[in-house]
Amino acid sequence: MEQVIPRAGDAPLAGGAATLECWQQAGTWFSYEGHAIFSRMAGEGEPLVLVHGFPTASWDWSRLWPMLAQHYRVLAVDLLGFGFSDKPVDYHYSIEDQADLLQGWIEGLGLPQISLLAHDYGCSVVQELLARDQEGTLPFAISRVCFLNGALFPEVHRPLLIQKLLCSPLGGLVSRGLTRGTFNRNFSRLFGDRHGLTAAELDNFWQLLTYNNGRGILHRLVHYMEERRCHRNRWVGALQQARQPLRLISGMADPVSGVAMAMRYRELVPAADVVSLRGVGHYPHYESPGEVYRAFRNFSTGR
Template identity: 70%
Template sequence: MEQQIPGIGGVKAAGRGVATLDAWQQGGKWFSYEGHAIFSRMAGQGEPLVLLHGFPTASWDWSRIWPMLVQSNNVLAVDMLGFGFSDKPREHAYSIEDQADLMQGLLEGLGLESVHLFAHDYGCSVVQELLAREQEGMLPFRIASVCFLNGALFPEVHNPLLIQRLLRSPLGGLISRGLTRRSFERSFLKLFGSKNVPDQRDMDDFWHLLTYNNGRGILHHLIQFMEDRRCHRHRWVSALQNARQPMRLISGIADPVSGAAMVQRYHEMIPEADVVQLKNVGHYPHFESPWEVFSAYRDFRKRQ
């Protein structure tokens, strides 16, 4: 199944009720994971829907689509360990499996029997690990559906930016600690569609989330998720191929990192692949074109 939606210009088309970054933080709560403070937000009514963010950003990525999702879902989003407003311990052994432990523990603690998962980028890998655990009978709750936004579901067709390659190199620590606002913007803006480039205030917010609580100092540790994807490739791709629940990929195909090539690979690897392509949209579809993403997601849920 394949759909194409022509992206409409305007990263500003966010709808009513979109929170500023300050309001986003003030509306959240923190919980403890292995002694670390984890930022979270929950709102809305309906079936539980869990949002998982990407690297190197945070749950605020979802702020433009949040007002739409909470109308018919009980929505939960967290800043995973090392991201956003959550703690960023320097010596922690960051991994996708550890973040999956965090999410599993939170959902189990909430006593949820069934959840829908909506993931972007880094969060896609966390969902793949959770799917694998469910198939192995290791989850105390059911994953009702999964929707992916741009992410490296298949590492062999992932095309990382130069800054990501440098962070993985032996110089990663120096690159991480020495990252400047200018070099961050130069790399980060390459991820967006030409009609949906963030403005200066948006970039202020992205930079604030990245540097909050000494976030620059751990980027070279967080980037090891790229090695996790390579090492667990068979397990995580098998989890997609063996998934029993409805799945959809919504992809901004102007994404230079995990766009059109990832869509093609998804079709090759996933039986009866359900894909929606967004033209002129880059790596952050939910931030760049929130209405198109919401429409595609709402349609996906209505078909279940």
């Protein structure tokens, strides 16, 4: 099944992003393996866990957050190494470890059942959680999963040059030497024509990345791309064998995981449910929050 959301009509539901200061002040921290993890919660109703992408943080959801909080108990974290969470230098970052973090947090909150909305790096974390669900090792149930642009199928992922360099033997030097100008040029490429980033928006994303020496660990975090290749059968199998309803909301102007990823999803996932957003890039929830809200709400309510 495929739906195409037209370009017009987003304005009535599109919200402004919260300032970084407000976002941080409204959060709380918990401990994971001795490290401080930033989290946000709001709203009432069915628990909905949001999982962000690389190299950003939970603030990505800030434009979509108030819409979702009208109907759901919305929960999000900055994964270890991201945003306002700790960013240890000598740490073996992995998708499986981030899944452990989320699993422990959700269990600690005493939630018997959740829905998941994931983007980019977060899609891989959720694929691991789905695999655990199928193995019967999760202490909670997953009712539904919605994916935004992410490398669900590594064979059609098209990383930017900067990502390739971070994965190379020179990754440490590239990470520590990343300049604001290089970041601006590469990050801006991920967005569609409908939402060109302003200087203030780029400044917010840069602050999140560099907070607490974040530049120094980018080369460690980016090895998730190799993990995707190593665990490809497990994580793709988790999609193909999922018992829950799945939906992909895809920004079709995304140069790294857009059109080709959506096509591959339709090829490999049974009864594939895809919502295509025209003119939207890699960050649909930030670029066009109203469209993403409607697509998720329709999915959640079965309409």
